[in-house]
Amino acid sequence: MLDLHPEPALHDVVTALTQRLFHEARLLDDERFEDWLELLCEDVSYHMALKSRRFRADRSAPIAVGAGNVFNDNLARLKLRIDRLRSGFVWAEDPPNFVRRVVSNVEVLPGDAPNETIVHSVIVIHRNRIDGQNRLLTAGRTDRWRKGGEGWRLAAREILLDHSVLPDSNVNVFF
Amino acid sequence: MRMDRIGREPEFSRYMDLKEGWLDRRIFSDADIYEEELYRIFARSWLFVAHESQLPKAGDFLTTHMGEDAVIVTRQPDGTIKVYLNSCPHRGNKVCFADAGNTRRFVCNYHGWAFNTAGELQGMHEEYCYDEGDIDRKKNGLRQVARVGSYKGLVFATFAEDGPSLDAWLGDFRWYLDMLLDNEEGGTELVGGCIKSVISANWKFGVENFIGDAYHAGWTHDSGCRSMNNGQPFPPIDMENSYHASVNGHGWEFGTEGVGDLFLLGRPKVMEYYEKMRPKMADRLGTMRSQIFGSVASASIFPNVSFLPGISTFRQWQPKGPMQFELKTWVIVNKAMPDDIKDEVTKGVMQTFGPGGTFEMDDGENWENCTTVNRGVVTRHERLHYRCGIGRQIDHDTLPGIVYRGQYNDANQRGFYQRWLDMMEATDLEAMPPRPEPRLTGIAETRDLPGLFAL
Numbered sequence: 244m245l246d247l248h249p250e251p252a253l254h255d256v257v258t259a260l261t262q263r264l265f266h267e268a269r270l271l272d273d274e275r276f277e278d279w280l281e282l283l284c285e286d287v288s289y290h291m292a293l294k295s296r297r298f299r300a301d302r303s304a305p306i307a308v309g310a311g312n313v314f315n316d317n318l319a320r321l322k323l324r325i326d327r328l329r330s331g332f333v334w335a336e337d338p339p340n341f342v343r344r345v346v347s348n349v350e351v352l353p354g355d356a357p358n359e360t361i362v363h364s365v366i367v368i369h370r371n372r373i374d375g376q377n378r379l380l381t382a383g384r385t386d387r388w389r390k391g392g393e394g395w396r397l398a399a400r401e402i403l404l405d406h407s408v409l410p411d412s413n414v415n416v417f418f
Numbered sequence: 419m420r421m422d423r424i425g426r427e428p429e430f431s432r433y434m435d436l437k438e439g440w441l442d443r444r445i446f447s448d449a450d451i452y453e454e455e456l457y458r459i460f461a462r463s464w465l466f467v468a469h470e471s472q473l474p475k476a477g478d479f480l481t482t483h484m485g486e487d488a489v490i491v492t493r494q495p496d497g498t499i500k501v502y503l504n505s506c507p508h509r510g511n512k513v514c515f516a517d518a519g520n521t522r523r524f525v526c527n528y529h530g531w532a533f534n535t536a537g538e539l540q541g542m543h544e545e546y547c548y549d550e551g552d553i554d555r556k557k558n559g560l561r562q563v564a565r566v567g568s569y570k571g572l573v574f575a576t577f578a579e580d581g582p583s584l585d586a587w588l589g590d591f592r593w594y595l596d597m598l599l600d601n602e603e604g605g606t607e608l609v610g611g612c613i614k615s616v617i618s619a620n621w622k623f624g625v626e627n628f629i630g631d632a633y634h635a636g637w638t639h640d641s642g643c644r645s646m647n648n649g650q651p652f653p654p655i656d657m658e659n660s661y662h663a664s665v666n667g668h669g670w671e672f673g674t675e676g677v678g679d680l681f682l683l684g685r686p687k688v689m690e691y692y693e694k695m696r697p698k699m700a701d702r703l704g705t706m707r708s709q710i711f712g713s714v715a716s717a718s719i720f721p722n723v724s725f726l727p728g729i730s731t732f733r734q735w736q737p738k739g740p741m742q743f744e745l746k747t748w749v750i751v752n753k754a755m756p757d758d759i760k761d762e763v764t765k766g767v768m769q770t771f772g773p774g775g776t777f778e779m780d781d782g783e784n785w786e787n788c789t790t791v792n793r794g795v796v797t798r799h800e801r802l803h804y805r806c807g808i809g810r811q812i813d814h815d816t817l818p819g820i821v822y823r824g825q826y827n828d829a830n831q832r833g834f835y836q837r838w839l840d841m842m843e844a845t846d847l848e849a850m851p852p853r854p855e856p857r858l859t860g861i862a863e864t865r866d867l868p869g870l871f872a873l
Contacts (some may be wrong), residue, residue, distance in 0.1 A: 311772075312768045376602060409614065
């Protein structure tokens with residue numbers, strides 16, 4: 244049964260998490276990756292799959308093993324990506340691309356644990372690349388944020404990319 | 419098919435001199451040349467359309483492209499595979515917009531013309547509007563390709579009625595392909611679905627990168643390697659014991675150290691798996707091939723499939739105009755692998771050569787920039803240098819194909835463009851020369867090739 248009346252989260256929680264998402268987007272736009280890592284839990288999971296187009300009536304088995312994941316990362320793996328970006332050898336990012344994130348449709352719901360919330364949001368990423376081309380990526384996100392001594396930290400992010408064909412040669416951006 | 423375009427005076431040899439080692443830049447952006455490629459290469463080559471594992475049951479289908487022609491690939495009730503145009507004979511609309519699935523029929527959205535999975539016209543919406551003699555159902559099915567064939571799980575199709583068989587087309591390249599497709603009992607399968615991305619570059623840049631360009635890795639992918647290898651760059655290549663091998667435009671560049679690509683996958687469990695398996699692989703394929711597999715290596719099948727044996731990314735570069743292609747990538751694994759190893763391989767591939775992978779992210783922009791820059795009206799008349807290693811051809815007792823010593827080489831790229839030129843100029847595909855004369859004549863199974871067990 245669909246619950247149309249979930250308990251609304253407290254107003255200050257909604258404000259705090261919305262501000263977290265905006266802050267996070269600004270850190271990433273400014274390439275402050277180390278500061279961004281501070282917003283993540285030690286056990287963070289960060290996941291994005293690309294979906295294929297199937298008929299609504301399709302009943303063939305879902306993919307049994309593995310999945311077409313663009314991101315399937317833990318904290319170590321995210322750090323490795325940032326090490327790469329910081330290595331000084333990423334020619335495709337030098338001069339830097341201009342990247343701007345817009346975050347919206349923030350919806351905060353209670354999580355399973357008392358110190359956790361589920362946060363739905365939408366992100367639009369605009370990339371103006373070295374070659375002058377613009378790329379627009381949109382995705383829905385379902386996050387799990389956990390409150391600890393240092394405020395809210397991201398425990399899990401599931402990214403639903405709105406493109407069955409990725410409209411760019413790479414996804415060298417965090418969502 | 420408009421084959422009337424083919425048979426004019428040869429005109430493409432002016433775009434390259436492979437003995438001298440140069441290419442004309444116009445082949446990477448010129449719209450007329452691209453159009454001729456679609457007719458002369460894509461409408462006449464054996465093109466990869468599916469892996470058998472993608473269509474396990476009757477009624478399973480997937481949609482793909484042969485050149486820019488949309489096709490449907492389906493498994494028939496008798497186990498065979500049919501390939502036909504994904505275009506209704508009435509007004510031409512696609513009859514299937516899904517990527518894959520299982521079905522009993524395809525129905526056109528426009529007027530409800532319905533086809534079974536063999537592509538035969540079964541019926542139409544409001545069929546009474548057709549008087550007797552208006553329509554012959556038998557002649558209005560979905561247009562079938564001329565021939566379908568498969569080699570150890572890879573399904574190929576061609577629009578060409580004549581021309582080499584699939585075995586002759588692959589030729590001695592089968593000796594190399596078996597390292598990917600037949601290194602363990604049970605063969606291979608594609609797992610993890612297909613990831614598609616659009617790259618604003620000429621399709622040939624992807625193919626030639628995988629066919630022979632080991633050279634770019636140490637520079638382009640320096641950041642990726644250092645991030646995965648405690649800050650260390652790629653180790654130097656052993657130029658004495660590494661090779662380029664080219665067969666009929668296909669190519670495989672490789673070392674013989676056995677571990678380089680497995681290491682780059684970044685998954686120790688997968689490395690262990692292959693290390694345990696290596697003696698069995700040697701029994702199966704010979705010592706030399708068991709040493710080549712897993713080494714730093716990359717390969718392409720002419721005209722537009724590439725893969726990294728050991729890293730297990732498998733991909734197709736689908737042309738979408740002279741300056742754009744769609745890259746489709748899959749993960750290829752051995753069927754006999756336990757699920758946890760398949761899962762490790764899948765994770766490793768996505769982390770290295772998926773669109774968000776630490777290596778893949780460096781490549782696309784190089785190809786995009788090569789394509790757009792080469793198009794400049796002055797720039798396009800400047801030659802490109804393809805002469806690396808031009809004097810290093812050798813005869814090798816074990817290795818078939820046109821073999822060059824030294825993994826840093828343009829040899830396979832020259833072999834690819836030689837076949838490109840052969841196809842662009844051939845009026846009769848049967849008359850195209852094999853490059854080189856095959857060793858595998860009359861032997862279907864490369865495991866039987868003499869000299870196999872020599873290193």
